[in-house]
Amino acid sequence: MKRIFKGQFVALMLISGAASAALPPVVNGNGQVVSNSQVNSGTVEMYNRLQQLQVEVQQLIGQVEEQTYLIESLKKRQRDLYLDTDRRIQLLENKSSGLLAPVPINTPGVDGQSEPNNNSASAPASGDDLAYEKAFSSLKSGRYKQAIDEFSVFTTSFPTSNLLPNALYWLGEASYVNRDFERANTEFIKVVSEYPEHSKAKDAMLKIGFIQYENKQWKEAKETLNTVSKKYHGTTAARLADQRLDRMRQEKR
Numbered sequence: 001m002k003r004i005f006k007g008q009f010v011a012l013m014l015i016s017g018a019a020s021a022a023l024p025p026v027v028n029g030n031g032q033v034v035s036n037s038q039v040n041s042g043t044v045e046m047y048n049r050l051q052q053l054q055v056e057v058q059q060l061i062g063q064v065e066e067q068t069y070l071i072e073s074l075k076k077r078q079r080d081l082y083l084d085t086d087r088r089i090q091l092l093e094n095k096s097s098g099l100l101a102p103v104p105i106n107t108p109g110v111d112g113q114s115e116p117n118n119n120s121a122s123a124p125a126s127g128d129d130l131a132y133e134k135a136f137s138s139l140k141s142g143r144y145k146q147a148i149d150e151f152s153v154f155t156t157s158f159p160t161s162n163l164l165p166n167a168l169y170w171l172g173e174a175s176y177v178n179r180d181f182e183r184a185n186t187e188f189i190k191v192v193s194e195y196p197e198h199s200k201a202k203d204a205m206l207k208i209g210f211i212q213y214e215n216k217q218w219k220e221a222k223e224t225l226n227t228v229s230k231k232y233h234g235t236t237a238a239r240l241a242d243q244r245l246d247r248m249r250q251e252k253r
Contacts, residue, residue, distance in 0.1 A: 127158070128154070128157075128158040128161040128163055129163070131150070131153070131154050131157065131158065132154060132161075132163045132166070132167060134150055135147055135150035135151045135153075135154055135167070135170070136170065138150055139151075139170055139173070139174055144174045144177050144178045145178065147170070147171075147174040148171060148174045148175055148178065148180075148183075151167050151168075151170055151171035151174065152171060154167045155167055155168060155171065165191055165194075165195040165198040165200055165201075166200060168187050168190050168191050168195075169187070169188070169191050169200040169203065169204055171187045172184045172185075172186075172187030172188040172191070172204065172207065173207070175187065176207060176210075176211070181211045181214055181215065184207065184211060185208060185211045187204075188204040188205070188207050188208050188211070189204075189208065191204035192204050192205050192208065202228060202231070202232040202235060202237040202238075203237050205224060205227065205228050205237070206225070206228050206237045206240055206241055208224050209221050209224035209225040209228060209241060209244065210244065212224055213244065213248070213253075218248065218253040221244075221248070221253075222245065222248065222253075225241040225242075225244055225245050226241075226245065228241040229241045229242050229245065
């Protein structure tokens with residue numbers, strides 16, 4: 001039995017030696033032959049290093065995904081804050097200009113029946129007022145796609161309304177927040193070209209500059225923002241234009 005085992009062991013050693021002899025020698029960078037044990041050790045070390053690199057890459061991918069999510073959340077928050085600020089300014093403009101007439105409040109008459117308030121300042125809201133308020137309400141609530149549809153209907157249904165410039169601007173604003181820059185740019189251009197003296201013209205021109213910035217049209221963006229800064233000096237639009245120009249200078253655009 002011992003002789004059989006010894007014979008098998010010798011045969012295995014011969015086969016191993018023949019296999020090793022069949023392989024070409026491994027030479028390092030200095031021209032020295034590397035032993036099999038050193039080769040095996042280097043292979044194991046390389047394998048362990050690859051595994052470590054895979055773990056590190058997975059960790060980096062996770063960090064990048066987390067940072068991307070945070071950046072997108074901050075962008076959305078910034079857009080929402082801007083929209084809310086712009087909405088408040090618009091409400092103040094409407095109050096000062098009297099564009100939106102309040103719905104009348106009926107008061108009880110002598111006989112207990114309701115009677116309309118005959119004050120001309122409280123005339124019933126017209127169809128365009130109601131349609132505008134509905135679309136604007138959707139915008140305030142963050143239902144941007146619905147607001148786009150409703151403002152689109154408004155612009156075709158009430159082409160002579162004194163609220164049309166505002167509706168065009170907010171249609172562009174809703175499209176801008178929804179990152180449909182092509183549609184937004186089209187609506188803002190309408191406001192600037194068709195209603196250059198309207199209060200929303202400066203805001204529309206500012207947004208055109210912002211869209212050019214988003215589209216990496218650096219030269220056009222600078223020209224538009226400089227126009228807003230000079231033409232509407234002292235306004236909020238001019239201040240925002242100056243801020244974006246400063247940002248572009250820092251970014252070396």
